[in-house]
Amino acid sequence: QKEVEQNSGPLSVPEGAIASLNCTYSDRVSQSFFWYRQYSGKSPELIMSIYSNGDKEDGRFTAQLNKASQYVSLLIRDSQPSDSATYLCAATPGANNLFFGTGTRLTVIP
Amino acid sequence: GAVVSQHPSRVICKSGTSVKIECRSLDFQATTMFWYRQFPKQSLMLMATSNEGSKATYEQGVEKDKFLINHASLTLSTLTVTSAHPEDSSFYICSATDTGELFFGEGSRLTVL
Secondary structure (H helix, E strand, O other), X not given: OOOEEEOOOOEEEEOOOOEEEEEEEOHHHOOEEEEEEEOOOOOOEEEEEEOOOEEXXXXXXXXXXXXXXXXXXXXXXXXXXXXXXXXXXXXXXXXXXXXXXXXXXXXXXX | OOOEEEEOOEEEEOOOOOEEEEEEEOOOOOOEEEEEXXXXXXXXXXXXXXXXXXXXXXXXXXXXXXXXXXXXXXXXXXXXXXXXXXXXXXXXXXXXXEOOEEEEOOOEEEEEO
């Protein structure tokens, strides 16, 4: 099993809808979790980090972590065309390195 | 926030030549930097972990003699792609950690003709 797994998509949602991105991880990387956004040809940028079970909200973004199910998700409310990008889920066992999923490509349709 | 700078952002070279990419942490000291490679429509793949003052740790399948990494100071790590070939064409990204959060450089797109 890969350390971090994501559905590659593509995921299309209409503008204003909620986009839901999902990720599962293995026992080997179960300490900290991150969501990065990557526009085509650019480096990833950190959107959210989450370390404990439950929800964490930041503006239109909500990260959800369920350690029992080894599942982490990102919800984007009121999706905008500018949210169209590839979203990378990442997890770390705590050794200052990250394991990345393959990314989910999101398209927000105006 | 912490900033990591990479240079050059784009480089085109002939097959057989060597290319050096620099990664700098601009406002913090990074004892550890990471080098990733990303092929089109694929995720980031860790190539090596660069530690200041010591040899880099390479991931399985990455040739250490081909991808030379030097981390001579707390703010600079370099990746040299030696004897580059067209299959080395890729997007190379460095990152550095500051208090546990990972910051990425802008990336360097290498095209080998």
